[in-house]
Amino acid sequence: MRHLQTPLGDEVLSLKAGEMVTLSGTVYTARDEAHLRIMEDGFPFDPKGAVLYHCGPVVADNRIIVAGPTTSARMNRLTGFMLDAGIRGIIGKGGMSAEVRELLRARAVYFAFTGGCANLAAARMKYAGVHYPELGMAEAVWIIELDKLPLTVAMDAHGGDLFAVIEDHAHEVFQAMYPTSTTRI
């Protein structure tokens, strides 16, 4: 299994959808509100080679208590400017749109982390600071040091998209199982 260290560089270009990796180094949590704030005010950290984590953690006394991934699709339309600024990795769950898949080309990848695994994530994390605490616990940008978080490359920098492949296949299986496509009356 390949091991990656932030900040990420051109090594992301050689990653393939379906490949499993571990990631260490600094990541920044960002959900809807953080994206909007950064879009307006600029980056509070250096975006070159940086990795975003779609996550609203529970943090207490400068400790990460639980920090599982949130649904990335909510950030579909807020991701272009992040990639333009030099973000090279996004961690989340559920994958992102076909539009984001194109935006990732030749520059960045999307990593899937197992939904609900909030303790596993927290056990591989150290608190390293916070930006925008006024956005509230779930929406603030938490700076987190990762120690070998296990991830799957779900969308690569060449248009590869594991979620899309699996979804297409599931539809084919369903069509074969039930030749009329819907139960709608």
Place this chain on the structure above:
Amino acid sequence: MSRSGDPDLLKRISDATEKAVRDAEIYLPDDVKARLTEALKMESVVVAKQELKNILENICLAEERSAPLCQDTGIPVLYITVPYGMTWTPEMEEAVFTGIQNATEHIPLRPNLVDPLSRENTKTNTGLSMPPVHVKQGERFTITALPKGAGSENVSRIRMMNPSDKGNIPKFVVETMLEAGGRPCPPVILGVGIGGTFDVAASLAKEALLEPVDMMTDYEQEICDQVNQLGIGPMGLGGDTTCLAVKIKTAGCHTASLPVAVNIQCWAARRATVEVLL
């Protein structure tokens, strides 16, 4: 013999409620753990194996750290049995809500409950006629908590089918999971309610999630196998393991109706029962 006004009893009801929620949030039931372990043994896809390993490691870590399994600690749906002859009182219901408020503060839980239109958070996981408390008579006084997260709830479905269409029930269930894909955090458990009225079917589907997942009828197994053939896999990344179990509950219905509800449950199938000692 009603001791329903007994302040000690009310305290025991709130303590039992808090404990049921705590146990559910931190410790996954043994039958669910066993199914996940079994799924890892049977799984042939490498990525899926890793996802299942992560889930099993997360389950151990939650126990070690005494922390909730998932950061979406859900809405705690409650099922209560009161002994025959005892009256369920508004004070008892209030004691249950106190237990939820204590659990929210002490565990702690994410305050998830908001007004549906203003989206204002009640901050206690109680209020606004929530959470749901289902009471029936039974041998013992028990409180069961089923915390339900939003990801799997949001892709659940109900349909009023034609009675002549009953052969299409498996198709409706499989299609529900096809449309849900990786969003409900598979591997899932599918609670299916068949019959009753519009509202009863949905309640049955949720109650089916209280049933143990280590056994299925032939009909349930058949639907479960079809769902697994879709190959959605853990987290929608592909694999043999999409559905751990299908559980069906039925009730009589109007001769002109066939309500069918599918309540999807993520792998974190949290439920726990605590007895209130009398």
